[in-house]
Amino acid sequence: MSGPPDLDALRDRLRGADGPRFWRSLDAVADSPEFRDYLASEFPAASRLAAAPDRRGFLKLMAASFALGGLTACGRDGRDYEVPYVNQPERVLPGVALSYASNAVFDGYGNGILVTTRNGRPVKVEGNPDHPWSRGGTDILAQASVLGLYDPFRSQAVQHLGRPASWAAFNGAMLPQMAEWRQSGGKGVALLTGPITSPTIAAEIARWRAAYPDAWWFSGSARDGALEGARRAFGRPLETLPDFGKARVIVALDGDFLDLGPGQVGLSRRWIDARRAALAEGRLLPLFSAAPTPSLTSAKADDAVPASGDRLDAVGRALLTAAAGGAAPEGDDPVARWTRRASAALAGARGGGIVTAGLTASPDLHALVHRLNGQLGNAGTTLGYHAPVAEAGAGSLSDLAVAMERGEVQALIVLGANPVYEAPGALDFAARMERVPLKIHAGLYYDETGAHADWHLPLAHPLESWGDVRALDGTAGLIQPTVSPFYNGHTVQEVLASLGGTDEGMDSLALVKRHWRRDGEDEKAFEARFDEALRMGFFPGGAAAMEAVTVLPSPPAGGAGTAAAPTPPRDGEGSSVEVVFRPDGTLYDGTHADLAWLQELPKPLTKVVWENVIAVSPALAAREGLVNGDLVRIEAEGRSVTGPAWILPGQAADTVTLGLGYGRDVPDHLSRGLGYDAGDLRPVATPWRLQGARLVRTGQSRMPATTQHLGTLPDDEEGRAILRTQVPGGAPVGDKPGPPPSFYPPPESQDRWVAAQWGMAIDLDACTGCNACVTACQAENNIPVVGREEVALGRWLGWIRIDRYYEGDLDAPATHFQPVPCMHCESAPCEVGCPVEATLHDSEGLNLQVYNRCVGTRTCQSYCPYKVRRFNYLDYSGGMPPVTQQQRNPEVTVRARGVMEKCTYCIQRIADARIASAKDAHAPIPDGTVETACQGACPTRAITFGNVADPESRVSAAKRDPRNYALLGHLNTKPRTTYLAGLAPQGRKA
């Protein structure tokens, strides 16, 4: 777009009859000539190639490439040797997949996973369907953890003052220290950890503290605010566990339960199960959301409204007043109207409502929500409360900073945390750390804290070590190694036991067993119990018990902290804004910022890759004359950060959102120099919100790379919408059953197709846009990362993209997600175009892509109406570090430069099942045997895959759903992938 958005014109267009119903961006709504040109160009990804050489140069280049291209065929490919085992381990067979149950660790919390190994190498993570919390789903961090294991940026050696050292040297250096600590009782020794849910680590910390009774333990957690809120309401910190199955209405204040976090997988599944059950009864389980900035939770809401952080606290109070029999809030602004609707819905479902507050909500709002649920009779019915799963340290990060400032800390031991990066800028942690005489850091990476420490110790990756971890509901899971440690890393419990002098020569496994062995338990019985838990991945029956709660009397009205003081407007340039801080949509807190898969994963809402943006509302952008990519400076209390502005529909008007996890500063690491560090601005007292900041234009501009317009589909025409929404109980919006009318005779293949016919159904109501499928596909199918510049050219390579659409009003739109893999059309247009038959159909209905035949004309890409084909413009796979190549799935071809690729429906998994059935007397492949990577990863089971020729299969049942429709079905491509329309409430306001 050439200028700042003309908001009024856009709003008119959206309201008028000629505006689009579903839109992806403001540019699309504006429908400017530049945007039309972009869409009309046949190969947006090649647009800049054509401009480069002149005709003569082009011919020279082609001649040279032709000659050299011939030479490349001369290279020997593959290895020329065979290395058998000396002693073949039991069950390890060359090329055969072997799965281990384990747990993925997300900010200290666990999710059940199954790790697939091939040839002794972990190559893929699947969900553990038996795990009581995660129930077979995974998130992007679990999927990407397999790349983290092979990450060449991982810390590979003990370092002392920045020089390579050894564990022996470290242990030697610690001996006199430990003697000293034992004498002083550990006075002045501070231990800092992240959230600790691991029972073994907690036990080792207890032992360590028993060895040094005067030592301190500090731990920081993103859940501190929520627990503080529970403490204010109930008198003790408690976790809240919603039981969506019993709910008739859900109100989410400030998002969170569907958002990326330790609870995402388990809560998303519980939510969608309840929503599906409600639909089966012909009703909607409505989700109301009010939040200062859009999130996945607000995107899935049936009634969402943007409300600034201040306003949100007021909304909470108004809901409480109304629930207590007071008057509903007055006013005619959108938030007041929303509050009345939510309040009425909650009042109509007393004892059957759920009000939740996101992790980033203020403790006050959490306390208000607890009181509100108590008032509505929800507490104890739809909401359970249990003791926190994470062990609480004696103090927080800021307590530690204060102690360091006072010079009270003589030794600082940081285990698995990175406070120098994570601590709010105001704490100035790095400078304060300098006052500590002895600093020890153990981490997966030699990060900012490692660089400031005297000793850095490499930790082992969860995929290569023993351990345990608890899920958000308290289920204790075991972590088992799937490969020998690469870099001689040790686990947190080993380091603790060694520093406490309590290890008794035990390794990680022995320490885990030491914790789990009950007193007086028979050795044999324990081993059997442990082995069974190891096989399942968790100890059964470990979920935390629910506790009865009573709400404390509320503090006197107008008491401290209830009413935020209005910020005095200050003079100066720019706008006064409220700033909210949010974990990044793909990196979360930045711990895994070196994982290129996460960097190149489009953020769920902005679709920006490789950096964080400063999200502003359309209204603020119009007032300040901002367009996407304009660099703006956010100033507060003498500090500032600068980043590109991004106009985010659904953002509260005067609120800007800063994303965490970027602005890393570790030399030579992938993440260095990407984005800005929002932590610089974070206040200590309210880590998620900052009042009274100023937004100032810098006059410069740098457009972030985004996949927002990748594969934009033609605008909807009469009744043939790209997206459809179904009102429960309303007229069905799906396609009529039976073949669509055609001038052509039915394909002769009908009678030929006697084998399994593969097809897919994607439930748009269940898709939360979490991206787990995209990362799973990348891991399964050896999809390389292309880099920021290539993405900016439109060459993002993912096989499944998640299109994000907005509907309705610019300021408070409804949001929809639509995953788009290859449709495997029965009448595939791409096959017509290929001059060398590199793409063609097989008798099971798969649209094949034959890499070794493809000559790269890209005709198929231009013929594909769904824009799901991806071209290897460069040799993206070639330059990967050897260690990262170990992650590749040996069952999938690594594509070379110059070939087209696309979703194959995981043909390697189909082939496995087909061969197994062929050997087994040709029994039909049972339904559910073939699970595509995207399907297996999905926490909400939105994707169903199977044999559509079998009327009994689950995918056939899904396709009989009256919500089932084909994307661009009027083109008569007969796609095998179809969609189930998302649900919408009756008469959603536009």
Add this chain to the structure above:
Amino acid sequence: MDNGTADDRPPGLATAQLFTPGADAIYRLVLMTLVACLVALPVLGAGIVRSNYVTGVGVAPSQPLPFSHKHHSGELGIDCRYCHTGVEKEASAGIPPTHTCMTCHSQIWTGSDMLKPVRDSYAQDKPLVWNRLNKLPGYVYFNHSVHVTKGVGCSSCHGDVTSMQMTYRANAFEMQFCLDCHRAPEKNLRTPAEVWNMEWKPPADQASLGPKLAERYHVRGGERLTECGICHR
């Protein structure tokens, strides 16, 4: 500017012959050679590419020790599956671990110099590194188990291994080789008992037996088996 005429040329040059009478013949010869080269070079190139020199067919590479299939399998009659354990169950037939060699050679020929690498490997826990004979491009996926359970014998691809003193590649595994069989599988199908017979030759009644076997094994015909997705993923 004056370009000059023939009359202006120095005397002597006006009548001199620029080309000798044979020049035309040489010119034609060169032209014909060029045309011949245009045809011959690709033919020669194709020949070289298909030659055993390039494909390695019939060439036994050096190995860490001179293992003889002829001795073990042919003369002693050890079954293929004793060492290649994966062949009926997995994609890969598998190269035996050193442990398999030592099941016998810890008892017999225990002092043989020839077997020193095996003993060293076992004692030092260092794998033997064999030179690879049979190789497919990275985009081709072959599964041993489905072939042998469907009546395709070892020797159909690997040749008569039992007659090889030093093992060599019997066939260049080019696409043509795979397709010949996938187009008409019945020509190479054997009864289950014959799968491990290295000296198998199609019996006289293969023309009638083959289709019956194909039906019994549920082997689908050429149309299905030549679909790209069968081998390429």
